[in-house]
Every structure is written in C-alpha cells, then in structure tokens.
Amino acid sequence: MQEVTAKIMPRVDSHFIGKVHSVVDERTGVRLVTCEFTLANYQPVLYSELGIVMPESIARAVPKRQAEFLAGRYAAAMALQHLAPVVDRGLQVGIGEKRNPLWPNGVVGSISHVGTVAVCAVSHGTDKDYLGIDVEVLMSARVCREIAAIVANRQERELLKAHGLSDRVALTLIFSAKESLFKALYPSVKDYFGFEVAEACELRLNEHTLVLRLAERFAAKHNLPREYECQFTLGEHWIQVVTCGVFPGRISGAYFRG
Ligand SMILES: CC(C)(COP(=O)(O)OP(=O)(O)OC[C@H]1O[C@@H](n2cnc3c(N)ncnc32)[C@H](O)[C@@H]1OP(=O)(O)O)[C@@H](O)C(=O)NCCC(=O)NCCS
Structure with missing residues (x-):
C-alpha cells in the first residue's frame, strides 16, 4: 500500500467509529478506506450524526446489521470525498435489488465488512469498469x-x-x-x-x-x-x-x- 497518501481521518464520534485509514492502493490505484467500529456502542441515532440515511430494509434489521451497514456506508462516504468534484458531498450510496451498492454516476466501488472492520474501495469510472473488495x-x-x-x-x-x-x-x-x-x-x-x-x-x-x-x-x-x-x-x-x-x-x- 502507498503509505505516502495514507492519513488518519478525524473521529466523528468517540464511541462507535474508531480509526479510519485511507490510502491509494499502489497496485490497483483504487482508494481504500478502512473503518474500525465498536458494535457495543452502536445506536440508531448515529445514522443522522454521521450523515448516513438509514434505508427501510436496514431499519427493520437487527442492531448488528444496522451497525455494519452504517460502518460500511461511512467508509464509502469517506472514500467518495476523495473523488470530488465528480461526487457531491452528501450523496448516498443506495441499495440495489440484490443488495449491491448503488454508486453515484461516474464511480465504481465495493464494500466489505468483517468483525469490527468495514472497508470500501472506490475509483473513477473513467479508470475502472469493475471493482470488488x-x-x-x-x-x-x-x-x-x-x-x-x-x-x-x-x-x-x-x-x-x-x-x-x-x-x-x-x-x-x-x-x-x-x-x-x-x-x-x-x-x-x-x-x-x-x-x-x-x-x-x-x-x-x-x-x-x-x-x-x-x-x-x-x-x-x-x-x-x-x-x-x-x-x-x-x-x-x-x-x-x-x-x-x-x-x-x-x-x-x-x-x-x-
Ligand atoms: C454477496 C456476497 C458476495 C457478500 O459477501 P459477504 O462475505 O457475505 O459479506 P461482505 O461483508 O464481504 O460484503 C457485503 C457487502 O457486499 C456488497 N454486496 C452485496 N451483494 C452484492 C452484489 N450482488 N453485488 C455487489 N456487491 C454486493 C454490499 O455492499 C454488502 O454490504 P452492505 O449490504 O452493508 O452494503 C455473498 O454473501 C454472496 O452471496 N456470495 C455468493 C456469490 C459468490 O460469491 N459467488 C462466487 C462467484 S466466483
């Protein structure tokens, strides 16, 4: 990984979101954002605090799923900031029919979460046609x-x-x-x-x-x-x-x- 461009993002809240690590992967050129989170500190109000819209399907889900979805979408929001001006701040990554994330026009991306970590990879659509993490x-x-x-x-x-x-x-x-x-x-x-x-x-x-x-x-x-x-x-x-x-x-x- 290309540590030159790595930086620790500021914590938005001191309880749920932990360290956020953002790098440009030198092998692929894609922006990778890794976001630690603490499940025990999850509360639904964090969605509005972190500026992420909670979709209806997630509102019906158990807290663990709400928490991992929030962490993944937060990582995505951090990653998309680096693609400005193509992407407006505040744009939400929607949910497709088969749970596939719906990225803003001109962006390809992917999300994964495991345990207490969520990761997101994004790239300009002019650089990549497909991207999965x-x-x-x-x-x-x-x-x-x-x-x-x-x-x-x-x-x-x-x-x-x-x-x-x-x-x-x-x-x-x-x-x-x-x-x-x-x-x-x-x-x-x-x-x-x-x-x-x-x-x-x-x-x-x-x-x-x-x-x-x-x-x-x-x-x-x-x-x-x-x-x-x-x-x-x-x-x-x-x-x-x-x-x-x-x-x-x-x-x-x-x-x-x-
Ligand atoms: C969809 C699947 C790949 C998700 O993987 P997972 O290990 O369960 O979970 P991860 O945390 O790594 O990834 C989940 C994220 O994948 C993304 N995702 C889910 N479905 C997706 C799809 N159809 N297309 C693209 N991305 C998808 C979502 O962003 C999801 O997170 P979110 O719901 O919070 O947005 C997996 O559940 C699955 O169905 N696998 C079977 C299909 C497969 O892998 N075939 C192998 C082909 S060679």
Whole structure:
C-alpha cells in the first residue's frame, strides 16, 4: 500500500467509529478506506450524526446489521470525498435489488465488512469498469473442511498449496478472491453466479496476485473476458482481496461489449 497518501481521518464520534485509514492502493490505484467500529456502542441515532440515511430494509434489521451497514456506508462516504468534484458531498450510496451498492454516476466501488472492520474501495469510472473488495478472517480448519468442496475443486487448492500456502490460507484466499470477483462483476451480469463459475488458475505469490478464470460458457453468455487478476493482502488473521480492471474494447471511458 502507498503509505505516502495514507492519513488518519478525524473521529466523528468517540464511541462507535474508531480509526479510519485511507490510502491509494499502489497496485490497483483504487482508494481504500478502512473503518474500525465498536458494535457495543452502536445506536440508531448515529445514522443522522454521521450523515448516513438509514434505508427501510436496514431499519427493520437487527442492531448488528444496522451497525455494519452504517460502518460500511461511512467508509464509502469517506472514500467518495476523495473523488470530488465528480461526487457531491452528501450523496448516498443506495441499495440495489440484490443488495449491491448503488454508486453515484461516474464511480465504481465495493464494500466489505468483517468483525469490527468495514472497508470500501472506490475509483473513477473513467479508470475502472469493475471493482470488488472482500475481507475475510482466516477460516478455521473445521470451516475449511465444511466448505472446501463448494468453494474450490482439488486442483485449485493444490495449485495454492504447491506454493507453500496452508490449507486454511489457500481456501480463505480462493473464497475471498471469488467473492471479490462476484462483487466486481455483479453490476455487469446482474445475476448470482456460484463459486464453480470461476477457477483459480495461477498464483503469483511475489506479486500477491491470484488469477481467476471464468467458465467459458459463462464468460461467453455475458460477453466478459475470462481472466481476472485478484490482488491480495495477507494479514496475520485475515485476507483482503481487490479485483478491478478495465474491460477490453473500452474507448474514452466507455466500452464495447457487443
Ligand atoms: C454477496 C456476497 C458476495 C457478500 O459477501 P459477504 O462475505 O457475505 O459479506 P461482505 O461483508 O464481504 O460484503 C457485503 C457487502 O457486499 C456488497 N454486496 C452485496 N451483494 C452484492 C452484489 N450482488 N453485488 C455487489 N456487491 C454486493 C454490499 O455492499 C454488502 O454490504 P452492505 O449490504 O452493508 O452494503 C455473498 O454473501 C454472496 O452471496 N456470495 C455468493 C456469490 C459468490 O460469491 N459467488 C462466487 C462467484 S466466483
């Protein structure tokens, strides 16, 4: 990460929102905002204090969901500030039909939350066509056993293990990369697609890059490129993946997809 541009944002309140860390990721060029929050200090009034509109669906949700949504949207608001003047202050990130965030015109972005941390990645639409972020806590050995067959085939897991990654790191990384790809491509495909649709086909450990390849039929159906570079960061207990790029054939910020 490019620490030159990193800065700690001021705390808006001293209870719910903790440290906010904002950087431009030097590998992808996207703005990443990480926001710590304390669930025990959540109160609905924080929405108005932080300038975030609480959608009806969230008003009906349990406090934990309200809290993570607020932290994610707060991270998004901080991230969008950096895209001014394209984005007006006060613009809200809405909720799409399938829970996909609705970004202001001219912006691509993505949100993830895990435990007490929310992260948001944004970019100008002139720089990226698709962008997805995912953060996962390292899966336990039990969870790995339970979901391994759903998330990845044996070949994919062996590919990562051949580079010296443990079962837990390998599976969490594949899982997170696929979730980030899903978030990145959902706005284009507008449909749910499962873990079997993408396959880990190359790991460049020194570049922190996992390449996912879409199934031929799926890519052809949606007129999408087949391969995607997923940029990952390995923490001690967590993995973060950012998948972003430009579709081939793009001309002046637009792209031809047939
Ligand atoms: C949608 C999904 C990816 C969310 O991931 P998660 O690990 O449960 O939760 P995260 O905290 O990382 O991400 C949640 C955020 O993802 C975003 N999100 C949810 N649905 C989305 C969609 N359809 N498209 C894009 N982003 C979406 C939202 O911003 C959400 O946070 P919010 O509701 O507070 O705004 C996951 O629940 C899911 O359905 N996965 C199955 C599909 C999949 O991953 N297929 C693999 C294809 S290779």
